[in-house]
Amino acid sequence: MSKGKSVFRCTECGADQPKWGGKCDACGAWNSLIEEPIRRTVGRSDRRSVSSDSQTVRLSDIGTTPLQRWRTGLAEFDFVLGGGIVPGSVVLVGGEPGIGKSTLLMQCAARLESQGVSTLYVSGEESPDQLRLRADRLQEDAGGIHVLGETRLESILHHAAQLKSSVVLLDSVQTTYTEELEGAPGNVGQVRECAARLMRFAKESGPAVVLVGHVTKGGGIAGPKTLEHIVDTVLYFEGETTLDHRILRAVKNRFGSVDEIGVFRMTGTGLEPVANPAAAFLAGRSTGASGSAVTALMEGTRPMLVEIQALASKAGFGTPQRVATGLDHRRLALLLAVLERRGGLPFGNLDVFVNVTGGVRLIEPSTDLAILAALVSTVHDRPVPADALFLGEVGLGGEIRPVAGVERRLAEAARQGFRRVFLSARSRGAAGELEVIGLEGIGELTRRLAA
DSSP: TTOOOEEEEETOOHHHHHHSSBTTTTTTBBBBEEEEEEOSSGGGSGGSSSTTTOOOGGGGGSSSEEEEOOOOOOOOHHHHHSSSSSTTTTEEEEEEETSHHHHHHHHHHHHHHHHHOOOOEESSSHHHHHHHHHHHHHSOTTTOOOEEOBBBBBHHHHHHHHHHHHHEEOOOOGOBBTTSSOOOOTTHHHHHHHHHHHHHHHHHHEEEEEEEEBBBBSSSSSSSSSHHHHEEEEEEEETTTTTSHHHHHHHHTTOOOOEEEEOOOOOOHHHHHSHHHHHHTTTOOOOOOOSSSEEEEEEEEEEEEEEEEEEEEEEESSSOOOESSSSSSHHHHHHHEEEEEEEEOOOTTTEEEEGGGGOOOOGGGGGGHHHHHHHHHHHTTTTOTTTTEEEEEEEESSSSOSSSSSHHHHHHHHTTTTOEEEETTTTTTTTEEEEEEEEEEEHHHHHHHHO
């Protein structure tokens, strides 16, 4: 095709279409077709450029050398990665603007450089002078880091190879462009091609590459979905910018466990790892107020205690409000319907507000019982026992079902000073030091908490 022509590519599945349409014919996604210029040069995709030196090998003939990792010294960051940064890997860190992604990478670069690991920090959004101003605010000594203010990919790869950098940190992939492709930085083709080139650079030359990715208003990383498939590890940096705590969550990791989280506290001198997240999330909890219950989450291999708060008040308008912060509002609507039908508590004329403290998001159903306990507590205006933990999934019939990983959850609860646990009567596992209160259905829960 001649120069200047373009195709429309789906950001969800990558399928090409000759003209724009509201719906992708391949995967059925709506409003996902983005115009993308056709490459001007064939480059490495040309069949003639394929090396004839490539050889097949048997897996049994490949030596089993232990996996080397570079530890940054930020305990929570290393924990989420599975023990540190793997040489030759590509890590993608996404998050809201101002959440602390650049600060996290600057601290990692400073600590790696202090250990003798050569790093190159590339910023397409800040000049070297601006990077120095930000580095001066950190508690780490970042003076040894090589920095580069550049957005052209070819120049970035040249400097990384010239410095023989072991770790390359790029902030951000959406500001980077390659001369082999037409189009402005940040469009679908540029983001995908730059990520693919950086992946080949990491695999062929050996350095680890850490990319910062912007997120869309929907919460996903901007650019094509294939961006997350290309890289080895995808981390999301979450939290409210108005709160001190930040959560680093792994959603993909080829060299470690997924769904692990690390907790940081934002300070004036940078991010500090939180060694005991359970105590941090429960700090400031009011044990004498109604509408509060504590549950235990399993984030990967780590149990975490979080507080769930609920407030029910008489509706001032015709349609009661249902506001959920930290959990799916559809799940809240389901639990309210079950509690009204099976527990006998009317919510038809009540506004209901549910909040998960600390900026944590509830995903697993093991938190259902704690949500119901907080709702029952606020309706009757009776506080739940301060030393009680609630664990259980609630079905549509009002039955309380057991959850997985009970032993580790209860062990963490006992370490934090809890003495009793409400859970399913069918749960199995050692309760340790905790008193177990088995429940068959939510009717028993409402009777116990209203007594």
